[in-house]
Amino acid sequence: xxxxxxxxxxxxxxxxxxxxxxxxLHVTQATLGLGSSTEKSILQCSTGRKNPVFxxxxxxxxxxxxxxxxxxxxxxxVSFSVIGPRSIHLSGFFEAADGDELRDDYEY
Amino acid sequence: xxxxxxxxxxxxxxxxxxxxxxxxLHVTQATLGLGSSTEKSILQCSTGRKNPVFxxxxxxxxxxxxxxxxxxxxxxxVSFSVIGPRSIHLSGFFEAADGDELRDDYEY
Amino acid sequence: xxxxxxxxxxxxxxxxxxxxxxxxLHVTQATLGLGSSTEKSILQCSTGRKNPVFxxxxxxxxxxxxxxxxxxxxxxxVSFSVIGPRSIHLSGFFEAADGDELRDDYEY
Amino acid sequence: xxxxxxxxxxxxxxxxxxxxxxxxLHVTQATLGLGSSTEKSILQCSTGRKNPVFxxxxxxxxxxxxxxxxxxxxxxxVSFSVIGPRSIHLSGFFEAADGDELRDDYEY
Amino acid sequence: xxxxxxxxxxxxxxxxxxxxxxxxLHVTQATLGLGSSTEKSILQCSTGRKNPVFxxxxxxxxxxxxxxxxxxxxxxxVSFSVIGPRSIHLSGFFEAADGDELRDDYEY
Numbered sequence: 315x316x317x318x319x320x321x322x323x324x325x326x327x328x329x330x331x332x333x334x335x336x337x338x339l340h341v342t343q344a345t346l347g348l349g350s351s352t353e354k355s356i357l358q359c360s361t362g363r364k365n366p367v368f369x370x371x372x373x374x375x376x377x378x379x380x381x382x383x384x385x386x387x388x389x390x391x392v393s394f395s396v397i398g399p400r401s402i403h404l405s406g407f408f409e410a411a412d413g414d415e416l417r418d419d420y421e422y
Numbered sequence: 423x424x425x426x427x428x429x430x431x432x433x434x435x436x437x438x439x440x441x442x443x444x445x446x447l448h449v450t451q452a453t454l455g456l457g458s459s460t461e462k463s464i465l466q467c468s469t470g471r472k473n474p475v476f477x478x479x480x481x482x483x484x485x486x487x488x489x490x491x492x493x494x495x496x497x498x499x500v501s502f503s504v505i506g507p508r509s510i511h512l513s514g515f516f517e518a519a520d521g522d523e524l525r526d527d528y529e530y
Numbered sequence: 531x532x533x534x535x536x537x538x539x540x541x542x543x544x545x546x547x548x549x550x551x552x553x554x555l556h557v558t559q560a561t562l563g564l565g566s567s568t569e570k571s572i573l574q575c576s577t578g579r580k581n582p583v584f585x586x587x588x589x590x591x592x593x594x595x596x597x598x599x600x601x602x603x604x605x606x607x608v609s610f611s612v613i614g615p616r617s618i619h620l621s622g623f624f625e626a627a628d629g630d631e632l633r634d635d636y637e638y
Numbered sequence: 639x640x641x642x643x644x645x646x647x648x649x650x651x652x653x654x655x656x657x658x659x660x661x662x663l664h665v666t667q668a669t670l671g672l673g674s675s676t677e678k679s680i681l682q683c684s685t686g687r688k689n690p691v692f693x694x695x696x697x698x699x700x701x702x703x704x705x706x707x708x709x710x711x712x713x714x715x716v717s718f719s720v721i722g723p724r725s726i727h728l729s730g731f732f733e734a735a736d737g738d739e740l741r742d743d744y745e746y
Numbered sequence: 747x748x749x750x751x752x753x754x755x756x757x758x759x760x761x762x763x764x765x766x767x768x769x770x771l772h773v774t775q776a777t778l779g780l781g782s783s784t785e786k787s788i789l790q791c792s793t794g795r796k797n798p799v800f801x802x803x804x805x806x807x808x809x810x811x812x813x814x815x816x817x818x819x820x821x822x823x824v825s826f827s828v829i830g831p832r833s834i835h836l837s838g839f840f841e842a843a844d845g846d847e848l849r850d851d852y853e854y
């Protein structure tokens with residue numbers, strides 16, 4: 315499986331740590347989830363070493379999707395979270411470090 | 423043939439599985455299809471293992487096209503579908519794994 | 531010459547076939563041409579095997595440029611055309627397959 | 639650690655110089671920080687050799703995030719700064735030149 | 747120096763020809779310069795062989811920045827210019843063809 319996708323919900327930080335897989339995760343798109351609130355929702359990334367960094371800001375009925383180009387390795391320990399009322403869907407793909415054999419273990 | 427493109431219509435999920443071809447499909451653009459509805463249309467990707475993930479959200483007369491950067495391998499078994507009233511055109515290119523000989527077999 | 535650019539005019543499909551050149555054409559940007567019409571213009575790509583696929587949709591005074599990421603090989607035989615009142619400029623670059631010597635022959 | 643992110647605050651130029659690390663920094667996204675001002679904020683890059691160059695311009699409630707594709711090497715000595723009232727978050731990733739051993743030294 | 751940036755001013759075409767450097771210039775972003783005019787500004791590229799090609803179109807207070815993905819080689823002889831009232835800043839990076847030694851000569 316090369317495709318990767320998650321839904322990050324408000325109030326539920328989503329940790330990412332690829333314990334058992336060698337490779338690089340490419341996060342390439344953020345899309346606003348369903349909901350009626352017209353307040354903006356911000357995606358941020360925490361690393362535990364300093365303040366979270368904003369990755370994008372989605373505005374209902376104006377900008378509901380945003381391309382990203384982020385890469386994470388097996389030694390990255392990060393957490394995605396949302397500031398705002400609506401969830402944000404992230405998608406991208408996983409590039410295994412050496413060959414195909416590890417991809418199926420990757421339960422995203 | 424390196425260019426790749428499909429139209430995903432509302433109510434007709436489009437499965438993708440490259441059975442006979444070794445290589446990587448790059449899906450790089452989504453564009454809103456024709457129609458008069460001003461409701462938004464969302465592109466989503468299902469993998470059969472959990473909830474679908476939103477890939478982009480297109481707003482008539484505001485944001486009718488959206489760059490993507492998704493990759494799919496021969497062991498990806500996914501389905502694209504649309505939430506909303508209008509179709510979404512996807513385009514990109516196919517990168518064969520080892521040489522040219524397989525490309526012509528790839529009937530997208 | 532690595533830079534590549536064309537103008538696709540309404541009613542004049544622009545065929546692309548790199549007969550004498552080995553390499554990959556990267557089409558990376560679409561920009562709305564001059565004109566006073568405020569109707570949208572859609573760029574589409576035809577391959578002769580099925581319906582054309584929309585590549586982007588440009589909205590005057592709202593979204594007049596759109597990044598693309600498309601690749602075409604020497605065995606691609608496609609045609610770009612515009613639905614709508616205004617021309618669309620395409621730009622990108624050409625990557626020769628093996629060295630520099632063929633680039634100068636490439637009269638775009 | 640492959641992920642990289644900083645917050646550039648108005649009035650506080652952020653110098654970048656990767657003294658002890660061999661590799662390439664990819665800066666791939668800019669996102670508007672929190673605040674109530676509706677004035678635009680511009681990100682610029684100074685190199686000390688001529689006038690600063692604008693990298694993007696973020697408009698509150700219209701365009702609050704912008705993809706970038708910039709690369710910096712260990713011999714780049716630049717400074718990011720903001721013109722305008724709100725901070726700009728930058729994110730991306732660091733690609734070490736030869737292997738993993740230097741990544742942990744990279745205190746971004 | 748890997749970072750590259752220029753300001754293209756209205757009425758002052760900016761020629762690009764990397765005489766003494768082997769490598770590829772990646773132009774990846776266009777950002778509207780300062781000014782009070784609300785007319786749009788278009789970036790175009792001339793090659794001397796046919797009509798200029800539009801690379802992007804920037805709309806004040808709507809779309810003031812635009813990602814690009816253009817590459818230029820040492821045998822490209824092009825000129826950037828602006829149609830409209832405000833300058834356009836271009837940024838990107840330079841990739842030397844064979845090693846580091848030529849980079850410092852590159853006075854952008």
